[in-house]
Amino acid sequence: MPFKRLIILFCLAILTLPAHAEGFITRLLNKPVPGGVAVVTLPEQSEAPRAHYQDQPLLVIREDGQRWIAIAGIPLTAKAGNEYIELADGEKVAFKVTDRKYPEQHIKLQNQQHVTPDPEHLKRIKRELDEQISAYKTFSARQPSNLLFDRPVEGRLSSAFGLRRFFNGEERNPHSGLDFAAPTGTSIKAPAAGQVILVGNYFFNGKTVFVDHGQGLISMFCHLSAIDVKVGDELARGEHVGKVGATGRATGPHLHWNVSLNSTRVDPSIFIGAFMP
Numbered sequence: 001m002p003f004k005r006l007i008i009l010f011c012l013a014i015l016t017l018p019a020h021a022e023g024f025i026t027r028l029l030n031k032p033v034p035g036g037v038a039v040v041t042l043p044e045q046s047e048a049p050r051a052h053y054q055d056q057p058l059l060v061i062r063e064d065g066q067r068w069i070a071i072a073g074i075p076l077t078a079k080a081g082n083e084y085i086e087l088a089d090g091e092k093v094a095f096k097v098t099d100r101k102y103p104e105q106h107i108k109l110q111n112q113q114h115v116t117p118d119p120e121h122l123k124r125i126k127r128e129l130d131e132q133i134s135a136y137k138t139f140s141a142r143q144p145s146n147l148l149f150d151r152p153v154e155g156r157l158s159s160a161f162g163l164r165r166f167f168n169g170e171e172r173n174p175h176s177g178l179d180f181a182a183p184t185g186t187s188i189k190a191p192a193a194g195q196v197i198l199v200g201n202y203f204f205n206g207k208t209v210f211v212d213h214g215q216g217l218i219s220m221f222c223h224l225s226a227i228d229v230k231v232g233d234e235l236a237r238g239e240h241v242g243k244v245g246a247t248g249r250a251t252g253p254h255l256h257w258n259v260s261l262n263s264t265r266v267d268p269s270i271f272i273g274a275f276m277p
């Protein structure tokens with residue numbers, strides 16, 4: 001193509017850009033479906049606005065030095081239609097949730113306790129669930145180091161987020177994270193900087209690490225064979241967290257990775273640019 005024509009095309013492209021072009025973060029993360037993420041532009045003001053969705057504080061950042069955006073996790077149980085972010089002064093900003101269908105997955109488990117636990121196990125499960133739910137409520141002031149996450153392990157994506165799950169024919173909670181198939185011992189790395197806020201060895205999740213990336217953005221890594229960090233550790237982006245394993249309710253070695261925003265588990269594939277509508 002002649003150089004002159006290229007220049008003309010380039011100028012046309014600039015002219016046709018909308019006045020308020022979406023920034024990189026909005027283009028990357030705005031997937032407003034149940035289990036997805038809504039990126040919502042907030043009214044202009046000098047300080048970062050405080051914003052809530054369903055009574056949970058939201059991650060708010062400055063995009064391209066131009067606008068405040070709230071990044072809200074949308075629960076899997078949300079219905080298509082308008083949802084509202086609430087600002088400190090009571091003002092509401094609407095965003096629209098569109099439908100997304102999630103397929104079923106049927107899994108055979110050898111250990112029937114992992115399908116229908118007895119009362120003793122149920123007590124343990126409840127205690128562990130409370131501990132994990134309160135970790136997800138952590139809201140620290142830090143800014144996430146990067147919102148385009150690095151993949152926490154090398155490996156094939158083996159099980160998608162949101163699958164409706166049936167264990168030995170019985171429906172249980174939908175899949176709350178993303179699975180990577182990887183051999184036992186593979187290093188798991190922090191997808192962004194953060195602080196270790198909880199480690200545990202849980203009935204369903206096995207050996208587990210929670211990392212707070214800031215403002216309610218939290219990663220959970222499950223089924224580890226080894227945990228190589230402790231609560232309070234500050235992790236740099238890419239720092240080693242532990243090793244892939246098959247502890248807890250797992251049919252083989254893999255990493256189960258949850259991403260949570262405003263105490264809501266969302267599709268981690270959005271954060272690694274692998275989201276498929």
Ligand code: ZN
Pocket residue numbers: 159175177178179255256257
């Ligand atoms: Zn999983």
